[in-house]
Amino acid sequence: MKKRKLFxxxxxxxxxxxxxxxxxxxxLKSKLSPYIGKxxxxxxxxxxxxxxxxxxxxxxxxxxGSQDVSAKExxxxxxxxxxxxxxxxxxxxxxxxxSERRQYHNETDALVNEKxxxxxxxxxxxxxxxxxxxxxxxxxxxxxxxxxxxxxxxxGLTSEEMIKTTIAYEPVWAIGTGKxxxxxxxxxxxxxxxxxxTDAYGSETAEKVIIQYGGSVKPExxxxxxxxxxxxxxxxxxxxxxxxxxxxxxxxxxx
Ligand code: 13P
Numbered sequence: 001m002k003k004r005k006l007f008x009x010x011x012x013x014x015x016x017x018x019x020x021x022x023x024x025x026x027x028l029k030s031k032l033s034p035y036i037g038k039x040x041x042x043x044x045x046x047x048x049x050x051x052x053x054x055x056x057x058x059x060x061x062x063x064x065g066s067q068d069v070s071a072k073e074x075x076x077x078x079x080x081x082x083x084x085x086x087x088x089x090x091x092x093x094x095x096x097x098x099s100e101r102r103q104y105h106n107e108t109d110a111l112v113n114e115k116x117x118x119x120x121x122x123x124x125x126x127x128x129x130x131x132x133x134x135x136x137x138x139x140x141x142x143x144x145x146x147x148x149x150x151x152x153x154x155x156g157l158t159s160e161e162m163i164k165t166t167i168a169y170e171p172v173w174a175i176g177t178g179k180x181x182x183x184x185x186x187x188x189x190x191x192x193x194x195x196x197x198t199d200a201y202g203s204e205t206a207e208k209v210i211i212q213y214g215g216s217v218k219p220e221x222x223x224x225x226x227x228x229x230x231x232x233x234x235x236x237x238x239x240x241x242x243x244x245x246x247x248x249x250x251x252x253x254x255x
Pocket of ligand 1: 011098170174175176177178214215216217235236237238239
């Protein structure tokens with residue numbers, strides 16, 4: 001029996017207009033209703049679909065996340081969206097430091113740390129992503145990279161803030177490639193992250209933190225991944241874009 005309630009979130013990335021979001025969310029609201037009390041579920045649409053999502057999901061327990069949040073509070077930062085704006089829209093979570101933002105937008109651990117702190121300070125719950133590339137894994141650097149990203153991205157969080165933060169372990173080589181980490185490979189890194197949490201905060205806090213796995217999670221592998229001791233949920237890309245597939249993934253994960 002898992003000590004922690006599973007948390008599965010769909011990261012839609014740069015997919016779905018507002019009207020496309022409305023269609024899938026209407027479907028999800030009904031298809032996911034049998035599961036909703038058994039685990040925490042969130043979807044993370046593009047900024048432009050968030051208002052529609054808030055309206056459609058009203059009365060359901062499916063929560064909303066953004067895919068990013070500004071490190072700044074307000075002001076002359078063209079193109080940025082603040083934590084306060086997101087909260088005001090009805091958003092609960094914010095994905096921070098996704099590997100695609102690290103890779104294509106040069107986000108560093110220091111910036112990810114600033115964004116994480118801004119989210120927490122404002123009342124948003126961050127989902128902080130860390131993960132190694134294939135090159136790093138093949139060179140035996142996985143532990144070093146995870147340790148460095150963990151320390152840099154989560155630097156200075158109090159125990160209370162750490163418990164509110166979800167960590168998503170997303171090996172970059174498994175994202176969008178169809179190559180899932182094996183359950184053993186994923187569990188090994190999740191156990192390392194739990195150990196880093198224990199070293200920094202003690203076991204009571206460490207045991208409360210949700211650590212999601214992300215990277216080609218699908219209905220066929222969600223059960224075996226979620227059965228691992230330190231895997232407490234999933235951050236799902238491609239398989240969250242279809243209501244039937246996402247529902248099957250969730251149904252399998254909790255059984
Ligand atoms: P895929 O599930 O498409 O591999 O994407 C994973 C991911 O990046 C979720 O944030």
